Amino acid sequence: MTLPESIGKLKKLQTLEFNYITDLETLPQSIGNCQDLQSLQLNYCEKLRKIPSSVGRLRKLRVLHIIGCSSLQQLLLEFNGELSNLMTVNLHGCCGLQDLPTTLSCPKLRTLDLSETKVTVLPQWVISICTLECLYLQNCEELLDLPKGIINLKNLEVLNLVGCSKLQCMPSGLRQLTRLRNLGSFAVGCGGDDARISELENLDMISGHMEITNLKYLKDPSEAEKAMLKRKNIWSLDLSWSSSQTKEELVSDVEQDQCVLNALEPPSKIMFLKICGYRGPILPSWMVKQNDSSCCAGILFKQASLCPFFL
Amino acid sequence: MSGMEAALAFGLSKVVGNKLVSLVSSEFAAITGVEKDLSELQSLHADITSWLSMLHDRAMESDPSLRWLIKLRNLLNDMYDLLDEVYLQDEKQRVDRDHGKHAIAVWFCGKPKLLLFRWKVAHKIKAIKVEFDAIVNQKSDANTILHNLHLDQLIQSKNKITREPSLLSNNKESKIPSRDHVKSEIILELVASKKGEAGRIVSIVGLGGSGKTTLAQQICHDDKIKGHFKGRIFWIHVSQEFCRDKLIGKLFEAIIGQKSDHHAQQHMIRVISNKLSGNKFLLVLDDAWHEDRHDWENFMVLLDNGAPGSKILLTTRNQSVLEAVESKAIFKLAYLSVDESWSFFLKTCGWVEEDLSYAFIPVGKDIVKKCGGVPLAIKTLGSVLWERRGINTWRAIRESNLWDEENIEARVFTSLKLSYIYLKDHLKQCFTFCSIFPKGCKINKHYLIEQWMAHGFIKLKKEELAHDIGNEYFDSLMRAGFLQDRVETLPQRSVSCKMHDLIHDLTHYILQNEVVTSQPKNMTDSSQNCRYLSLTSCSGNVERALFYKVRAVHVSGGNPSFDNLVKKSFYVCSVVLDYAVDTPFPLFVLKLEYLAYLEIHHVSCPKLPEAISVCWNLQSLHFISCKGCDIT
Numbered sequence: 038m039t040l041p042e043s044i045g046k047l048k049k050l051q052t053l054e055f056n057y058i059t060d061l062e063t064l065p066q067s068i069g070n071c072q073d074l075q076s077l078q079l080n081y082c083e084k085l086r087k088i089p090s091s092v093g094r095l096r097k098l099r100v101l102h103i104i105g106c107s108s109l110q111q112l113l114l115e116f117n118g119e120l121s122n123l124m125t126v127n128l129h130g131c132c133g134l135q136d137l138p139t140t141l142s143c144p145k146l147r148t149l150d151l152s153e154t155k156v157t158v159l160p161q162w163v164i165s166i167c168t169l170e171c172l173y174l175q176n177c178e179e180l181l182d183l184p185k186g187i188i189n190l191k192n193l194e195v196l197n198l199v200g201c202s203k204l205q206c207m208p209s210g211l212r213q214l215t216r217l218r219n220l221g222s223f224a225v226g227c228g229g230d231d232a233r234i235s236e237l238e239n240l241d242m243i244s245g246h247m248e249i250t251n252l253k254y255l256k257d258p259s260e261a262e263k264a265m266l267k268r269k270n271i272w273s274l275d276l277s278w279s280s281s282q283t284k285e286e287l288v289s290d291v292e293q294d295q296c297v298l299n300a301l302e303p304p305s306k307i308m309f310l311k312i313c314g315y316r317g318p319i320l321p322s323w324m325v326k327q328n329d330s331s332c333c334a335g336i337l338f339k340q341a342s343l344c345p346f347f348l
Numbered sequence: 349m350s351g352m353e354a355a356l357a358f359g360l361s362k363v364v365g366n367k368l369v370s371l372v373s374s375e376f377a378a379i380t381g382v383e384k385d386l387s388e389l390q391s392l393h394a395d396i397t398s399w400l401s402m403l404h405d406r407a408m409e410s411d412p413s414l415r416w417l418i419k420l421r422n423l424l425n426d427m428y429d430l431l432d433e434v435y436l437q438d439e440k441q442r443v444d445r446d447h448g449k450h451a452i453a454v455w456f457c458g459k460p461k462l463l464l465f466r467w468k469v470a471h472k473i474k475a476i477k478v479e480f481d482a483i484v485n486q487k488s489d490a491n492t493i494l495h496n497l498h499l500d501q502l503i504q505s506k507n508k509i510t511r512e513p514s515l516l517s518n519n520k521e522s523k524i525p526s527r528d529h530v531k532s533e534i535i536l537e538l539v540a541s542k543k544g545e546a547g548r549i550v551s552i553v554g555l556g557g558s559g560k561t562t563l564a565q566q567i568c569h570d571d572k573i574k575g576h577f578k579g580r581i582f583w584i585h586v587s588q589e590f591c592r593d594k595l596i597g598k599l600f601e602a603i604i605g606q607k608s609d610h611h612a613q614q615h616m617i618r619v620i621s622n623k624l625s626g627n628k629f630l631l632v633l634d635d636a637w638h639e640d641r642h643d644w645e646n647f648m649v650l651l652d653n654g655a656p657g658s659k660i661l662l663t664t665r666n667q668s669v670l671e672a673v674e675s676k677a678i679f680k681l682a683y684l685s686v687d688e689s690w691s692f693f694l695k696t697c698g699w700v701e702e703d704l705s706y707a708f709i710p711v712g713k714d715i716v717k718k719c720g721g722v723p724l725a726i727k728t729l730g731s732v733l734w735e736r737r738g739i740n741t742w743r744a745i746r747e748s749n750l751w752d753e754e755n756i757e758a759r760v761f762t763s764l765k766l767s768y769i770y771l772k773d774h775l776k777q778c779f780t781f782c783s784i785f786p787k788g789c790k791i792n793k794h795y796l797i798e799q800w801m802a803h804g805f806i807k808l809k810k811e812e813l814a815h816d817i818g819n820e821y822f823d824s825l826m827r828a829g830f831l832q833d834r835v836e837t838l839p840q841r842s843v844s845c846k847m848h849d850l851i852h853d854l855t856h857y858i859l860q861n862e863v864v865t866s867q868p869k870n871m872t873d874s875s876q877n878c879r880y881l882s883l884t885s886c887s888g889n890v891e892r893a894l895f896y897k898v899r900a901v902h903v904s905g906g907n908p909s910f911d912n913l914v915k916k917s918f919y920v921c922s923v924v925l926d927y928a929v930d931t932p933f934p935l936f937v938l939k940l941e942y943l944a945y946l947e948i949h950h951v952s953c954p955k956l957p958e959a960i961s962v963c964w965n966l967q968s969l970h971f972i973s974c975k976g977c978d979i980t
Contacts, residue, residue, distance in 0.1 A: 038956065041957065043958045043961035046961035049439075049944075052794075052969065054968075054971065055972075057972060058973075058974050058975065073967075075815075130839065150839070
């Protein structure tokens with residue numbers, strides 16, 4: 038289905054939604070004439086390839102949803118003009134999307150959902166939106182890096198990084214994001230500039246599911262202790278000594294593994310706990326305690342071959 | 349009936365008032381000269397409003413002497429139509445002008461049509477005035493009402509009541525202890541392994557609003573059930589219309605989690621039986637009405653593949669359904685006792701008895717008693733009492749003669765009527781608009797709000813967005829229990845809700861012949877009053893006369909034809925076409941010049957017609973599951 042240019046004559050249009058239009062490829066340029074448009078939603082349009090540049094002229098736009106459009110590879114190179122009312126951009130599941138615009142001015146943006154896309158880096162404009170509250174990046178398997186400036190987004194409540202398997206470290210200064218309630222994943226880095234796990238210390242609002250990867254790089258158990266996982270409202274925890282994808286041989290010190298795991302005591306109401314690549318000789322004392330509690334529904338060990346308990 | 353008439357008139361009057369205020373001061377009014385006419389209309393409206401507000405305390409009486417209210421309501425409807433006409437003209441000029449960039453005065457030169465328009469408006473206002481005077485002369489009791497006013501003094505309750513009612517919270521735990529007992533008995537029955545067919549169908553039977561669906565939902569959320577059926581729990585809303593094809597579609601959607609539109613029935617049956625084969629499952633058939641044994645057998649055959657121990661949980665109001673499906677395990681929901689009713693009422697309001705001062709307790713208990721132990725009745729009326737904390741209002745509700753009903757069903761309905769009468773005036777139209785959705789249908793919150801906007805039901809305050817106000821209205825209706833079952837779906841984070849069947853009945857009871865759900869066999873004068881046209885699985889031509897006053901159209905399934913409509917300027921503001929199968933683009937839409945909201949499902953057209961711009965007033969456009977032609 039295609040749309041006629043005359044759509045631009047609908048001056049009062051506030052909402053335009055196309056869901057599951059399997060053969061919609063683009064919108065006419067005249068869409069930029071619908072100056073009252075506040076909500077533009079193009080969801081699950083498999084063949085959608087292009088968004089017309091005139092969308093940048095829609096100054097009243099508040100909501101832009103382009104969800105599950107698998108053929109979309111880029112969302113315009115640049116947006117000229119300011120989308121000064123834009124509050125929500127949702128590009129969830131545009132699994133071909135690699136490039137975000139290099140410039141985009143949306144000073145009031147609160148929610149940006151890039152989950153399940155192919156983005157590799159976050160462009161500079163993202164970290165300049167100080168109103169940003171929710172940044173969804175789960176399952177961005179190509180995401181290599183988080184920009185350093187992300188720690189300046191003081192209003193951030195959600196920074197969901199679950200399943201960002203190429204992410205090898207977190208920017209230091211993470212502790213400044215004190216409003217964070219959903220982080221999803223923390224990759225222990227090996228570089229000097231990377232955030233240490235102790236930065237989680239005061240992020241006590243973090244809740245829900247949490248993964249901690251690359252624990253092999255964690256040399257100092259006291260840092261793990263400082264993370265204070267116990268104080269957080271987490272009900273599901275994955276601890277992994279390697280990064281979540283690679284299965285390389287681990288050369289690590291079994292004693293150290295044990296100390297680290299001991300220090301990463303989860304809250305007592307944890308329901309799901311998964312541990313991968315742990316080589317310590319015995320289970321930590323807190324786990325014995327956990328086993329008594331009825332809350333602990335499932336504990337799963339993977340690759341914990343050296344652990345005598347599981348031989 | 350007059351009580352409802354008055355309540356409806358309040359709501360209507362509110363909307364008319366809002367429209368008037370914004371129009372009188374518009375530039376358009378000044379230039380076209382309808383300004384004076386409109387101020388006349390405004391003073392007329394003020395009279396009506398003061399009348400109605402005097403009636404407020406008598407509104408819940410069923411009083412034959414108030415029959416003139418019906419006329420008043422029709423009059424308000426006429427005013428509403430007229431104002432819309434002026435408003436749309438204004439809007440149209442504005443849009444045209446913006447387009448051509450002419451100054452307003454220049455634009456008006458050489459537009460004799462507008463003189464004609466002004467004349468028309470003046471003429472219509474005159475007719476309204478004549479009608480109003482006639483009503484005034486007819487009714488003699490207006491003055492008596494005037495002199496018998498008693499003010500409702502607000503008696504402060506002992507402690508400040510600040511807690512929010514818990515109606516909104518999606519609380520899984522039940523607020524009725526005795527229901528927990530039934531729940532655990534049903535759960536035992538469901539997990540029991542019995543040989544043969546004996547215990548396969550477990551049923552919950554009870555009056556409308558007695559909490560069958562709520563109970564079934566709680567059972568599905570129970571950990572024991574989830575564990576026993578390993579999460580294979582499916583839910584189908586059966587509803588009054590029993591159609592095997594549709595049920596197969598619903599079953600497919602419930603089990604596979606995909607839309608059923610594009611699949612052939614044989615394919616769906618195969619997939620369903622594969623999926624169920626050898627597995628233990630629980631299927632909830634909610635709200636079953638059909639009584640034909642043979643039809644049921646034909647449907648149940650589809651479910652034979654499951655592993656032993658698979659169960660069906662059926663809810664119904666009708667005992668005969670149980671015989672038709674040969675259910676042996678039957679749980680009848682008892683009415684709540686007076687004490688239970690009272691404690692349920694307190695819980696839904698978020699109160700404890702100590703929060704209420706002494707005067708309120710006996711009155712509240714009496715009211716709750718009248719609800720006959722039916723949770724829905726207690727809940728909706730409870731939300732009214734929660735909001736209106738004047739003892740006189742409570743007393744007035746208790747003493748209403750609407751309660752003079754012998755049978756319990758009618759009494760439950762009375763409690764709903766009273767809840768509507770006390771609903772805030774600006775919500776009344778928003779609520780009755782929901783009559784257009786078919787029973788049991790999922791209502792998308794954003795779509796609903798946009799439809800309210802299209803009809804001008806939302807009063808804009810300064811600096812606030814219509815959507816935000818719409819959200820408030822929606823939440824209020826949820827709190828009042830008029831909408832329920834709020835669900836949020838990811839990733840769009842869209843919210844939908846449902847309407848209880850009895851509440852749906854209420855909207856139709858209120859609107860009478862203003863809402864039409866099937867094509868009348870004979871057109872009568874009353875069918876020309878139709879404002880909301882909701883057609884489910886209908887086909888054939890829609891009569892032009894039926895369309896005369898229609899403002900909203902909702903088509904679900906079927907393919908009714910609107911080709912008979914030759915007149916261009918119908919005041920249709922919203923159209924929803926939820927076709928079940930791919931259908932060509934319905935061209936009648938392009939005749940609806942004032943259309944503000946258009947939602948279309950399953951249309952196939954290679955290109956949306958260029959002429960769509962004729963609908964210059966369009967504010968919302970939704971296309972869902974559409975595609976180009978099949979021929980490639």
